[in-house]
Amino acid sequence: MPWKGINDPYKIWLSEIILQQTRVEQGLDYYNRFIKVYPDINALAGASDDKVFKLWEGLGYYSRCKNLLATARYISSELNGIFPKTYTEILKLKGIGPYTAAAISSFAFALPYAVVDGNVARVLSRIFGIKISFESTLNKKIFQNLAQSLLDPDFLGHYNQAIMDFGAIVCKPAQPLCAECPFKKNCYAFKNNLIHVLPVKKKKIVLKKRHLNYLLINKGDKVALIKRDEKDIWHQLFEFYLVETDRNISKNQVIEKFCADNQVESANLKILNYSPELFQKLTHQHISCRFIEIKISERLKNSHRFQWVPRSELKKFPFPRIINQYLESL
Ligand code: SF4
Numbered sequence: 263m264p265w266k267g268i269n270d271p272y273k274i275w276l277s278e279i280i281l282q283q284t285r286v287e288q289g290l291d292y293y294n295r296f297i298k299v300y301p302d303i304n305a306l307a308g309a310s311d312d313k314v315f316k317l318w319e320g321l322g323y324y325s326r327c328k329n330l331l332a333t334a335r336y337i338s339s340e341l342n343g344i345f346p347k348t349y350t351e352i353l354k355l356k357g358i359g360p361y362t363a364a365a366i367s368s369f370a371f372a373l374p375y376a377v378v379d380g381n382v383a384r385v386l387s388r389i390f391g392i393k394i395s396f397e398s399t400l401n402k403k404i405f406q407n408l409a410q411s412l413l414d415p416d417f418l419g420h421y422n423q424a425i426m427d428f429g430a431i432v433c434k435p436a437q438p439l440c441a442e443c444p445f446k447k448n449c450y451a452f453k454n455n456l457i458h459v460l461p462v463k464k465k466k467i468v469l470k471k472r473h474l475n476y477l478l479i480n481k482g483d484k485v486a487l488i489k490r491d492e493k494d495i496w497h498q499l500f501e502f503y504l505v506e507t508d509r510n511i512s513k514n515q516v517i518e519k520f521c522a523d524n525q526v527e528s529a530n531l532k533i534l535n536y537s538p539e540l541f542q543k544l545t546h547q548h549i550s551c552r553f554i555e556i557k558i559s560e561r562l563k564n565s566h567r568f569q570w571v572p573r574s575e576l577k578k579f580p581f582p583r584i585i586n587q588y589l590e591s592l
Contacts, residue, residue: 263277263286263290264277264290264293264294264297265277265293266423267423268369269369269370269371269372270370271345271366271370271371272302272303272345273297274365274366274369274370275333275345275358275362275366275370276293276296276297276330277289277293278362278365278366279326279329279330279357279362280292280293280296280321280326282323282326282362283322283323283326283545284321284322284323288321289321292317292318292321295317296317299317300314302343303334303337303338303343303345304338304343306330306331306334306338307331307334307335307337307338307339307343308338309331311331311498312578312579312580314327314330314331315327315498315499315580316578316579316580318330318580319499319580319581319583319586320583320586322544322583324495324496324497324498324499325357325497326357327498328357328497328498329356329357330357332356332357333355333356333357333358336355336356337355345366345370347371348367348371348373349363349364349367349373349375352366352367360402360406361377361378361379363375364376364377364378364422365377365379365422368418368419368422369419369422369423372418372419373418374413374415374418375410375413376406376409376410376412376413376421376422377409377422377425377426378402378405378406378409379426379429380396380429381425381426381427381428381429381430381433382405382409382425382426382429383396383405383461384429384433384435384460384461385425385428385429385433386405386408386409387405387451387460387461387462388433388438388449388450388451388452388456388457388460388461389445389448389449389450389451390408390450391450391451391454391456391460392404392405392408392460392461393460393462394462395461395462395463395464395465396461397464397465409425438457440452440457467545467546469543469546469547469548470546470547470548471508471547471548471550472506472508472547472548472549472550473506473507473508473509473510473511473550473551473552474504474506474549474550474551474552474584475504475505475506475507475511475513475516475551475552475554476501476502476503476504476505476551476552476553476554476585476588477502477503477504477505477516477517477520477553477554477555477556478502478503478535478553478554478555478556479502479503479556479558479562479568480534480555480556480557480558480573481557481558481559481570483572483573483574484570484571484572484573485502485570485571485572485573485576486502486503486562486565486568486569486570486571487500487501487502487568487569487570487571487576487579488500488501488502488503488504488567488568488569489569495544495547495582496582498580499580499581499582500569500579500580500581500585501581501582501585502553502585503520503568505519505520510539510550513533513536513552513554516552516554517531517533517554517556520556523563524562524563525563526558526560526562526563527560530558530559530560531556531557531558532556532557532558533554533555533556534555534556534557535553535554535555535592536552536553536554536555537552537553537554537588537591538552539551539552540552540553540584540587540588541584542582542583542584542587549584551584551585551588553588576589
């Protein structure tokens with residue numbers, strides 16, 4: 263991976279933020295694109311929100327992108343573009359928790375901080391027989407303290423990288439390579455036949471179901487866009503006029519609601535297209551989406567919320583994945 267074995271805090275930080283909730287295979291491509299477009303922190307800090315969100319599009323968890331930009335701008339304007347060099351200062355930056363602060367401190371500045379990600383927690387849980395999940399802040403602290411006590415002061419960066427790689431390659435979640443493992447004589451899970459029990463699994467998440475009915479309002483060659491600014495998923499991304507419901511409703515019901523909210527006569531509106539149902543699964547939510555294309559000729563109430571954009575320019579805007587999926591299907 264291009265971020266391994268380097269000591270550039272900007273690149274290490276960027277890779278850690280991307281990988282916070284993303285698999286390496288998916289994150290690598292995004293990392294390469296970011297480095298190409300924004301090779302250093304000042305370049306990132308000087309970019310517009312929409313351009314950076316467009317580059318982040320599809321990675322999900324958009325608060326990471328918002329914090330990334332805020333931190334880049336803070337370092338660029340307040341710290342002359344120089345990344346802080348101590349764990350405490352790094353931990354104060356937006357979007358950086360104890361794990362990321364430890365990773366940057368250790369890899370970029372060779373400071374003695376143990377890095378505990380999911381891979382490391384699995385290794386420790388199995389070897390030492392730790393029967394608690396790696397979920398709560400309190401439990402994370404227990405893992406962190408143990409990892410810190412094991413840190414080899416002479417080989418800080420190597421130690422952190424080695425134990426993470428060991429978890430990813432040898433002590434894998436399923437079918438770990440115990441037969442070849444140098445720890446098998448001392449490993450609690452191996453000796454007690456608890457490999458499939460440890461680490462203790464996370465609680466099952468109850469998915470919330472959401473039904474999003476989008477209206478693509480066409481007027482001349484333009485379409486109405488709205489920027490999502492509520493505290494919710496897809497913050498700062500763009501969308502179309504939304505009617506959200508807790509169950510599936512018909513297209514006529516969506517249109518009725520739209521007409522009532524915007525004081526539009528349904529006779530002045532023409533339906534152009536009605537999409538099949540599309541789905542997207544997020545960590546805590548199950549999204550079902552339908553798109554209705556309409557053409558209107560009259561002015562809308564509340565139209566100050568809309569940004570009227572030529573249809574040919576839609577590609578420039580960052581959208582949630584499910585909206586892109588619809589646009590690509592046309
Ligand atoms: S013996 Fe198996 S479970 Fe134990 S550390 Fe090695 S690979 Fe992991």
